[in-house]
Amino acid sequence: MKFRLISVGKVKEKSIQNIINDFSKRINISFIEIKDSNKKKEAEKLIEIIEKINNKFLFVLSEEGEQLSSIEFSKKIKKLSLEKEIVFVIGGPEGLDDLIKNKADLLFSLSKMTLTHEMAKLFLIEQIYRAVSIIQGKKYHKA
Helix, strand or coil: CEEEEEEEECCCCHHHHHHHEEEEEEEEEEEEEEEEHHHHHHHHHHHHHHHHCEEEEEEEEEEECCCCCCCHHHHHHHHHHHCCCCEECEEEECCCHHHHCCCCCCECCCCCCCCHHHHHHHHHHHHHHHHHHHCCCCCCCCC
């Protein structure tokens, strides 16, 4: 399983970045971070990056997106990973332009609550790790 996470802005809080790094060592994930600016410029840069990735399934994180349980998410990841690279996009403090949302294969929400982009990144990485653990039959997921 191969994952790619494209995000706007860097994680500034060291403790959050340390946890992200810890989970990242356990899964096959690469990161692309772009500098935050206005939504249109961010969208142009994100589209440039996204269009270079072939054979992908694009999850775009948005508060109005579909919510999945951890089990549902793991089933979707398992099915998709057989055929495609799984790519996630997280916006910055201003959110994402509709140009990016319209490119999504799945508009995806982690919560009904609004999260900072740093917390969204941490939460997403943990859920990817949880999904991989469920797929591989590891004992991380206890539900």
